[in-house]
Amino acid sequence: MLKSRRTALLLSLLIGSSLSAYASHRPKPLTTAETEARNEVLTPSLSRQLREARRITHFLAEALSLNETQRLAVEACTAAERQALALAATPADAAQARRAYYLAVHQMLDARQLSAYEDLRQRLAGTAQALDGAGLAIR
Numbered sequence: 001m002l003k004s005r006r007t008a009l010l011l012s013l014l015i016g017s018s019l020s021a022y023a024s025h026r027p028k029p030l031t032t033a034e035t036e037a038r039n040e041v042l043t044p045s046l047s048r049q050l051r052e053a054r055r056i057t058h059f060l061a062e063a064l065s066l067n068e069t070q071r072l073a074v075e076a077c078t079a080a081e082r083q084a085l086a087l088a089a090t091p092a093d094a095a096q097a098r099r100a101y102y103l104a105v106h107q108m109l110d111a112r113q114l115s116a117y118e119d120l121r122q123r124l125a126g127t128a129q130a131l132d133g134a135g136l137a138i139r
Contacts (some may be wrong), residue, residue: 049082063120064113077104 030038057075060066066074084097109117 046083046086049086050079053079053082060117060120064109064116066113070108070113073108074105077101077108 053075056078057071060074061071064070078101081097081101084100085094088094088097105117106114
């Protein structure tokens with residue numbers, strides 16, 4: 001009986017140690033912070049700039065009576081300008097992005113729309129609703 005108890009005890013120790021050795025090789029679950037860190041991207045989110053581009057496009061479409069082709073072109077151009085301003089490393093980069101946008105808009109509009117755009121641009125300069133992205137470049 002004593003021998004069977006020793007055998008049972010020895011057997012339970014062996015089984016317990018093998019199970020604990022097996023369990024120690026399992027990776028521990030990741031924390032929420034570790035999981036989120038693995039999903040991080042190196043480029044910043046540009047969703048705010050895209051929302052701003054849509055807002056400006058909608059405003060210009062209403063104010064200048066843009067047709068659908070012009071609206072789509074202005075939206076693409078405005079989104080590109082907002083992204084370039086968000087990623088601009090120097091003031092020269094920001095100025096170039098604003099210049100490129102200004103020239104692109106001028107090519108899309110007819111004479112009447114261009115005149116109205118210039119008037120709007122001058123009236124809104126320096127406000128939170130500026131059309132040239134100067135406020136975004138400063139941020």
